[in-house]
């Protein structure tokens with residue numbers, strides 16, 4: 001089984017990027033293959049049905065679609081922007097949802113967030129569930145939100161609180177078991 005992991009924050013110093021890096025290390029201890037994507041490599045114009053008609057899908061959408069087709073699921077870390085997830089990703093999601101079959105369909109997904117706030121960006125994840133579930137992704141019920149993220153990492157990008165790292169590890173590993181179980185179902 002292969003998973004793709006990516007941060008919805010595009011900035012280089014992003015706490016969500018750091019979370020995805022940790023997830024990569026955790027998944028590498030299992031038999032599951034993981035590839036980390038950088039959404040900066042998949043920038044696309046605002047969705048416009050006229051553009052889809054002619055000249056067609058943007059080349060970044062074509063590349064991302066092909067990439068999504070190589071995997072059975074996703075681990076996504078999102079910042080919280082105004083209680084929701086970043087607008088650029090809704091646009092990306094909408095472009096990709098115009099392919100048939102939709103590359104989100106019958107895939108699994110785990111959502112994480114990190115924020116300097118005490119809430120940890122959790123509200124963004126509830127919004128993020130909606131388009132994924134609408135397009136047929138099995139979103140894992142449990143989610144992980146890292147509060148006070150500006151104090152949570154050391155200079156090696158490790159979580160300073162071992163209990164928090166264990167929570168993240170346990171969640172990721174239980175998501176992997178769920179995902180592997182789902183691979184036996186012939187949709």
Ligand SMILES: Cc1cc2nc3c(=O)[nH]c(=O)nc-3n(C[C@H](O)[C@H](O)[C@H](O)COP(=O)(O)O)c2cc1C
Nearest residue numbers: 009014015016017079080081082083115116117121
């Ligand atoms: C447009 C914008 C809106 C934001 N709104 C929220 C918010 O609603 N809740 C929150 O906890 N943080 C909010 N923040 C602060 C982000 O949590 C903070 O910038 C965080 O570092 C972003 O994640 P990153 O480190 O992965 O880039 C907002 C930041 C921006 C740029």
